[in-house]
Each structure stands twice: as C-alpha cells, then as structure tokens.
Amino acid sequence: MKYVLPVVGTVAAVGLFAFSTANQAALAVEKPSYSDTFEQLDLFADVMARVRSDYVVEVEDGELIEDAINGMLQSLDPHSSYVNPDDFLRLQEQTSGRYVGVGMEVTQEDGYVKVVSPIDGSPAKEAGIKSGDYITEIDGKTVLGLSLTEAVNIIRGETGESVTLTIARIDEEPQDITLIRRAVDRAVVTHEIKDGVPYIRISQFNEKAAPGLVEAIAQLRRDVDGKLPGVILDLRTNPGGLLDQSIKISSAFLDGGEVVSTRGREGADQQSYTAEPGQLLKGVPVVVLIDEASASASEIVAGAIQDRGRGLVMGMTSFGKGSVQSLIPLRGGRDGALRLTTQRYYTPSGRSIQGTGIDPDLFVSSYPNDGEDHTRMSEADLPNSILNEDAEEIVDDSVTEDGVTDDTTEDAAEDEMIIDYPPEGFVIQDDHQLQQAIALIKSGDYDQRLAELQN
Template identity: 65%
Template sequence: MKIVLPALGSVAAIALFAFSTTYQSAVAVERPAYDETFEQLELFADVLARVRSQYVVEVDDSELIEDAMNGMLQSLDPHSSYINPEAFREMRMNTKGEYGGLGMEVTMEDGFVKVISPIDDTPAKRAGIKAGDYITEIEGKSLIGATLSEAVGQMRGKPGEPINITVIREGEDPLYIDIVREVIKRQTVKHEMKDGIGYIRIAQFNEKAADGLKDSIAALQKESGGRLPGLVLDLRGNPGGLLTQSVEVSSVFLNGGEVVSTRGRRSDDVNVYNAEKGQMAKDVPLIVLVDGASASASEIVAGAVQDKGRGLILGMTTFGKGSVQDVIPLRGGRDGALKITTQRYYTPNGRSIQSSGIVPDLTISAIPDDGEEHKRFSEASLPNAIENEDTAEEMADEVDVVDLKIDYPPEGFEISDDYQLQQAIALLKSGTYAEKLAAARG
C-alpha cells in the first residue's frame, strides 16, 4: 500500500501522519562483503559497551540503539526513520482515518517540534495552531534534547485530558496554549454549494478520500440540478496520505493517462500510475486551491491537473514533498519498521517537485501584505532535505515569498472571509475561466 506524508520519526503527526510511503514485506538484504563496515560496527559495539559500563547513570540499551538508528537514518533525509513497534501499530491504524491526539503534522527542526500543518476540526486547529509554529515546551518542561518520538509521546494521552504547550511564533511573544486531547475522527471530505459553485474540501488522502470525493460530486450535481457550473477543490493544508488515493482522486477529473511516476536510483526502478478512464466530473470547470502546507499526495493531484491542462491551480506554492518512502516491517512488525526514502515522484510532464513544490497558475495570498520579507517554509527548509535534481544548482534552501508576483487581499480584508476561495469562485462565475486556463497552458 502506497502512502504519501510528513511522517512519524522525522516528520510525524501527533497521533499520526501523512507524506509518501510504501509498505513492503521483509525481503532479503544484500550484506556488504568488505571488512571496513564490520570494523565500524565493532567500533559501535565497543562504544555501546563502554557507555553501559561507565556512563554516570544507568542507561537503557534499547533506547540508545533506537536513537542511534534514527540518527543514521535522519542524516539521510527528513523522512527516513526507524518506527518502533508501538508507533508502527498506530501508523497502520491512522491511515484508516481515526486516532487519538491533538491533530497536527509535525517535524523536528533545530531541536524543537515544528508544525507542518494543523488538521481540520481537531483540538490543534481550534486552538489556533499554525503551520510554522514551534512547540518548545510541554507542561512547562523544555523539549530541548528530546527526540521527535519522545515529544510526540508526551503530547499523546487519554481523550479528555488537558495539556499545556508553549508555542513560539515569528514576531510574537511566546504563547501558552491549553488543549484538551481527543480522539481524532477526520471528516476527510466536505462539500457545499457556495454562491452557485461547487466546493469540495479534502483534508487528507486516507482510505476514504476518493469515495468521499465521488459522493460529494454526486451530491453537488443533484443540488445544482444536473451539471455543475464550476468546482473548487480545496487541498490547502492537506499534508498528503495514500498514493493510491491521489491517483483515484485524479481519475475523477482525468480521462485516463499518467497521473504520476516514481523513479529510484536505478534506471529500471520506474513505476507509472495512470488515471482510470471515464472521469466523473467531465468538462466541469475546475480550480484547485493549494498553499504552502499542501504536500505529497496533494501535490500529485495538483501537478496532474496542471500538466494535463484540466484546471487552474490557485493559491501559494506547495510544500515540495516529492519523495517516496518504503515502510518495511521488521519481523512482521514485531520489531517495528524501517521507513526509508527509495524514490522521487514526477508529474506527467516529468517535473520533479522535490523541495521546489507546485507553483500555482494564479499566485494569490490568503493574508494581506504586511510589507515584511517572509521565507517560505517548505521541504527545502527541513534538515538534510533531498535536492531537486532538475534545479539543484538554481535553488536556494528557501524561497523568498516577496520574489513572487502575489495578489494580496485588500487592506482591511478579514482573513476569515477566505480571499483565495472568493477569487476562485469569482473567476468561475466571470466567464473568463477558459481564457485564463488557455493563457496558463500557453
């Protein structure tokens, strides 16, 4: 089963997660034949033995070894990690769309937990947690020195139990936020008619996403009396999920053809995923909303729609999570699992969006221009992020948002009124959609 996410260990969700991952059964591993590697392993064993016998306090061998494995894997890239047995059980449960916790996707950066995205209709979202926030303390105790798994473990607890977290946000004093834990039941897909235009929000690409989208389109078509005059697909803040679901969602809008391909380091390590024929929303004018927290599976859908000329992409440049991880159970999961990056994924036109993201056809901000320079928080911001091999020489680690030509909300505009959505609906109702789409596709 393919997944697409920020994930536990290097990018984790509090109670769980989402960015590109493939489950694999155990396979034979070719062991190195050279002596130097075994000498290094002997050195590791010697160091471990000396720590056990001479360190100032007694240590836990299993914790030391788990931390060592994670140190090795996370030095490769932000998404490779060791998943302990308990976390692996939770991961398998959470792809089904229900789990306990606070409800946000997180990673570790500079010794602090950094929020990738809060999840819709969860305690974190309702408490005002934002993408880019740093969580520095839990119950007044610093997280400096804690691993991501340890921090996530501290934030977990029984539903109904309160927790206090300290949040650092750019340009503001520290925030001390009380949140009550609860069981997270994601309503994966929502829909409604907005000013005569169909609106569908997909919060995550779990097992319910494609079916929920199809049900929503059918309901909107019925409500509109037949054919929809236009549709807005909202993928903002969607951190990803199952790769298979991104292909099924794309099939709703594409009449066959390639949706995405994945390529590994060997020339023959290529997989192509095609849409099914007979799209459900044929000829319905489509606008896809994205932002900096739209990642992985969201970027697959946006990239396919863009490359196929099926609709307009509106919003801000996406996160740029363009790599695929294999999740390999160890001893059937009894010893946890290894999550390791094995491939990059590419849009139908062969674009790798790793670190660079999907650039919208219409770059429109959700918040007014404050006149300040802001750095884009993206995959490239994460420690040891894999470079985009197509643009490695041209890309900086971070992209200046001010370098983009952005349409900002007018002065005094209320953020809650959703400028991006308003602009999408206005475009679909204006009669200029076809002209804009033709211009965007050259």
C-alpha cells in the same frame, strides 16, 4: 509494497502511514556483503560496548541503539525515521485515519515543536491553535531536547485525558492551552457551496480521502441540482499522505493517462501510475488551490491536473516534497518498522518538484504585499533535505558550458511572475485566494485562461 507520502516532516504525528509486509523477502535476498559494512558495524559495536561498560551512569541498551538508529536516519533526510514496535502498532490502528490525540500536524524547528496545521474538527483546532504556532512546553515541561517523536508521544494519550500545551506566537506572550484528548476522526474531505460555486477541501490523504471525494461530489451534485458549474479543489495546508489516494483523487478529474511516476535509486525500478479510465467530473472546470504548505500527495494531484491541462492551479508555490517513503516492517513488525525515502516522483511531464514545488498558473496571495515575510517553511528549508536532481544538473551544465548561462524558461517565468495580492483593507480571514477562485469560475474566463496556458 504500499507507499506512503508522509506529511511534512511529521513523525507519526497524525498516524497516516500505510504499512505492508510484502517486501521483506525481497529485501533479504538483496542483502549486500560489503566488507566495509562489517568494518563499520564493528566500529559501531565497539563504541556501544564501551558506552555500556564505561559511561558514567548505567545505560539502557535498547534506548541507546534506538537513538543510534534515529541519528542515522535523521542524517539521511527529514522524512526517514525508525518506528519502534509500540508506535508501529499504533500506526496500524491509525491507517484508517482515526487516532487518539489533540489533532494537529507538527514539525520541529529550533528544537521546538511547530504546528504545521491543526486538523479540522479536532481539539487543537477548536482551541484556536494555528499553523505556525510553536509548542514550547508540554504539561509545564520544556520540549527542548526531545525528538519530534518523543514530543508527539507525550502529546498523545488516552481518550478523556487532558494535556496542557504552552503555545508561543511571535509578538505574543506564551499562553497555556489545555486540551482534552479524544479520538480524532479525520473527516478529511469537506464540501460546501461557496457563493454558488461548489467547493471541496481535502485536508489530508488518508484512506478516507478518495471515498470522501466521491461522496462530496455526489452531495454537491444534489445541492446544485444537476451539472456542476465548476469545482474548487482546496489542497492548501494539505501535507500529503498516501500515494494511492493521490492517484484515486486524480482519477476523478482525469480520463486515464499518467498521474505520476516514481523512480528509485538507479532509475531501474521506475513505475508509472495511471488514472482510471472515465472521469467523475467530465467537462467541469476545476480550480486547484495550493499554498506553501501543500506538500507531497497534494503536489502530485496539483501537478497531474496542471501537467495534463485539466484545470487551473491557483495560489502560491507549494512545499516541494518530491520524495516517496516506504514503510518497511522489520521482522514482521516485531522490531518495528523503517520509514525510508526510497523513491522520487515525477509529474506527467517528467519534472521533479523536490525542493522547488509546484508553481501555480495564477499566483494569488492570501496576505497583502506589506513587505512582511508571510512565507512558510518549505522542503528546501528543512535540514538535510535531498536536492532536486535538476538543480544538480544545472550546476554541472554551467561548468561545461564555460560559464555561459542559458536562460531557462523557469527563470523567465519567475521574472514575469505577477502575484495578485488582496486589496488594501482586505480582511485576511475573508480568504483572498478562495475569492479569486470563485470569481474565476463565475467570470467565464476559465476556458480562455486554460487555453492560454496550453499555448
């Protein structure tokens, strides 16, 4: 089975989900025959039958059941969902990283659609839509009452068609923005030389990510005419994507060894994923930039590089999505597919980042320390998000130890956490985090800082 690490809370918004048919047979064999299940199914069928016969207006059976399935899956966690046959077909087309739309990752908040990030080079990005914007209306109709999937389906459409989004920002009048839909080709890897330092940005982990990285490195080598003085890997606002892509990307930096391990319900189906031997960037200093919107596959890459001591992680604590979703086709996809959280993943040192995120080695903020809250939504803020097992264990410990609290190293780190804020008058668009990464590589302090962290 191919695993997917969907983007933050996104339901089929960007079309970045792998699928496979490999696991169906295995699942069928494991079908349990709990009598409780049948009893509950009876209850369900009973209610559905009554709705069909007695509801005040006629109800379409298919819609009713689909709403039920979505209700059930939403009660599990924010990343499990049902993909209906139409969406599943679309999803298959999109795994390549190409789809027709306006190009943004979205989530839902307070009933509104919230932009997680516009995709580079998309109509949304060109029109100035920003992370954190709220979409309150689509073509003049409110999004309230729509599920995220429904809203996304309305925003999407055919090439050349236009869609008008009403965008609300805090402290601004809502504005209508009209966008022309088109095939959004997800150039997910971009590169350039910034102040003499090679810089690579990965915006999403679709199937083009790893090949794009290899190409970017080759191009950068040509640009600097030889050895790379260092590389900044920018994973900020990267909401994740395919698990296998995160392994391949990590392989560019690591010479074999574990990148990540995943564990299912009983811990029985533990699986370890290792980097390929040999590394593309041997001996090249690496600074990984992360922020609060770096999630899932981004956190795997940052976590592996951090845990293996391969580079320095800079920025702010990441989103904290430590779960893996499987895309399970139903009856070969004729009934759509089930996207279900089946595993947690662990960084090479064995930690789960679910709900906690990756703490950078060097905290650097984009925003001034002006007392205003610039933090964004994180996994722990999502409704029904699954708990970190470590958090659960800590609760248990405090009970058995008679209330004696053990100061964990994590707590200590938090106390000592020093955040580097941009100086007064710094223009936010100048990107303080990136400036600090460039400065670190240029200063020659990189080796010393890395060595300090090893001790």
